[in-house]
Amino acid sequence: MTTENAAPTECPRCGHTALDLLHTSPVAGCWEVYQCEQCLYCWRTSEPARRTRRDAYPESFKLTVDDIRNAPEVPTIPPLRAQA
Numbered sequence: 312m313t314t315e316n317a318a319p320t321e322c323p324r325c326g327h328t329a330l331d332l333l334h335t336s337p338v339a340g341c342w343e344v345y346q347c348e349q350c351l352y353c354w355r356t357s358e359p360a361r362r363t364r365r366d367a368y369p370e371s372f373k374l375t376v377d378d379i380r381n382a383p384e385v386p387t388i389p390p391l392r393a394q395a
C-alpha cells in the first residue's frame with residue numbers, strides 16, 4: 312500500500328479521528344469518499360491536499376470542538392418576497 316492510497320486517519324477540517332467510508336469509486340481503487348463523524352465534513356480522496364489533508368487545509372476554515380459546540384443555529388429560510 313502506498314501513502315497515496317492509505318485511508319485517511321484524521322478529518323482535514325477538525326482533526327477528529329473517527330471517519331466513515333461513504334462511497335468508493337466505480338472503478339475499484341481510484342478514490343473513496345470519507346465523512347468525519349464529528350463535523351460531518353466530506354471529501355473524496357482524489358481531491359487536492361488543501362481539501363484532504365489536515366496539514367494543508369486552510370487555517371481559516373479549520374474547526375475546533377469548541378467551534379462546533381458554539382456554532383450558531385443554521386438560519387431558517389425567510390418567507391418569499393411579494394412579487395414586484
Ligand SMILES: [Zn+2]
Nearest residue numbers: 322325347350
Ligand atoms: Zn471533522
